[in-house]
Amino acid sequence: GQNIDQPTEMTATEGAIVQINCTYQTSGFNGLFWYQQHAGEAPTFLSYNVLDGLEEKGRFSSFLSRSKGYSYLLLKELQMKDSASYLCAVRDSNYQLIWGAGTKLIIKP
Amino acid sequence: ETGVTQTPRHLVMGMTNKKSLKCEQHLGHNAMYWYKQSAKKPLELMFVYNFKEQTENNSVPSRFSPECPNSSHLFLHLHTLQPEDSALYLCASSQTLADYNEQFFGPGTRLTVL
Numbered sequence: 001g002q003n004i005d006q007p008t009e010m011t012a013t014e015g016a017i018v019q020i021n022c023t024y025q026t027s028g029f030n031g032l033f034w035y036q037q038h039a040g041e042a043p044t045f046l047s048y049n050v051l052d053g054l055e056e057k058g059r060f061s062s063f064l065s066r067s068k069g070y071s072y073l074l075l076k077e078l079q080m081k082d083s084a085s086y087l088c089a090v091r092d093s094n095y096q097l098i099w100g101a102g103t104k105l106i107i108k109p
Numbered sequence: 110e111t112g113v114t115q116t117p118r119h120l121v122m123g124m125t126n127k128k129s130l131k132c133e134q135h136l137g138h139n140a141m142y143w144y145k146q147s148a149k150k151p152l153e154l155m156f157v158y159n160f161k162e163q164t165e166n167n168s169v170p171s172r173f174s175p176e177c178p179n180s181s182h183l184f185l186h187l188h189t190l191q192p193e194d195s196a197l198y199l200c201a202s203s204q205t206l207a208d209y210n211e212q213f214f215g216p217g218t219r220l221t222v223l
Contacts (some may be wrong), residue, residue, distance in 0.1 A: 033211065042216045042217060045211040087152070097152075097154065098151075099152040099153075101151045
């Protein structure tokens with residue numbers, strides 16, 4: 001079967017750095033996405049990785065290792081507004097998006 | 110209006126009711142999707158439309174019936190639902206079905222089935 005694993009919940013302090021991990025087992029791989037979803041709102045796109053390595057976009061970075069079936073989202077200089085759920089999704093060989101259950105990130109002052 | 114809009118935002122219905130969810134995208138995209146989001150569960154893809162043609166139906170019960178009259182509009186017709194169908198129903202669109210295309214989501218319809 002296909003599976004995406006992420007921690008259910010994480011807590012971090014304002015101004016700090018947090019790393020949210022995602023491991024996947026899918027039938028084929030055609031890219032990995034990270035989305036942010038604030039409570040009661042739509043998911044919004046954060047990043048896309050298809051090749052190994054680190055993609056940096058401001059305070060957010062996303063890393064991919066295809067051989068290990070592993071990705072992480074790194075958030076720096078955390079702000080209170082970063083409190084949200086972070087969803088990892090992998091596009092499989094049929095080009096379907098397989099979603100993780102999301103990681104709820106709680107930022108404390 | 111910009112982006113992806115969904116109506117209604119909230120819906121409460123009985124098991125014998127018939128209702129419809131509406132989605133509209135103003136992005137000029139060609140692919141549209143229906144997802145079900147239940148608490149603490151992964152997003153479940155229900156239906157995919159590409160250029161108005163249905164390309165995916167992920168074993169969704171027949172009490173959910175999609176309709177895509179054109180590339181900008183998507184409907185989900187509901188009838189004789191069960192309480193376990195209570196969830197957030199999200200509509201999304203993307204430029205094409207290509208692997209690199211991100212999906213843009215609407216705010217969702219929070220459905221409660223009594």
